[in-house]
Amino acid sequence: MVDFVPRRAARVLLVDEAGRVLLFRGVDPGRPGEPYWFTIGGGLDEGETPAEAARRELREEAGLDLPASAIGPAVHRDVTEFPFNHVWYRQEQEFFLVRAPGVEVDTSGFDDVERATITSYRWWSAAELASASEPVHPADLAGLLRRVTAGA
Structure with missing residues (x-):
């Protein structure tokens, strides 16, 4: 039996x-x-709401400082289990859609763990996600992206 560390997180599309x-x-x-690919996001700080965490993670990981009003309601929720650095986590996560044309990504806000473990970044279309050669998290990100951007 695996003992999981419970964790709540906010993810940003x-x-x-x-x-x-x-x-x-x-x-x-x-x-x-x-290696694997994943969205912006991370664990909630003490007393932080998922939307507040999403806003903070955008600032820290992409250098994008948006007003709180730019973070709408969660567009997807799920639970995932994964290991990281020999610890197993059970993570309840909420995903937020943020549209940001012309973003220049700035990773200078990475913490020490992110600097040591994140090797690159790139923009992906749903079609590219569906045929990715390395794992992408969440597993059906292509379908999720299509659903939340439909009609745009």
Whole structure:
């Protein structure tokens, strides 16, 4: 039986004018040879709401300082289980859609763990996500992206 550390997190689907989502490529220090792609986001700080955490993570990870009004309601919620640095987490996460045309990504706000484990970033279309050669989290991000951007 695996003991999980419970965690709440906010994730951000940062979408550009072409409908692409920004993802980071990272590695787990416990499994450095297995890179994967993931959205902006992270754990909630004490007393922080998911929307507040999403706004903070956008600032820290992409250098995008938006007003609180730019963070709408969550567009998706799920629970995931994963290891990171030999610790297993059960994470309840909420996803927020943020449209930001012309964003220049600034990763200078990364903390030490992010600097050590995130190797690159890029913008992905839903079609590219569906045929990615490395794991993407969440697993059906292509479908989620299509659903939340439909009609745009």
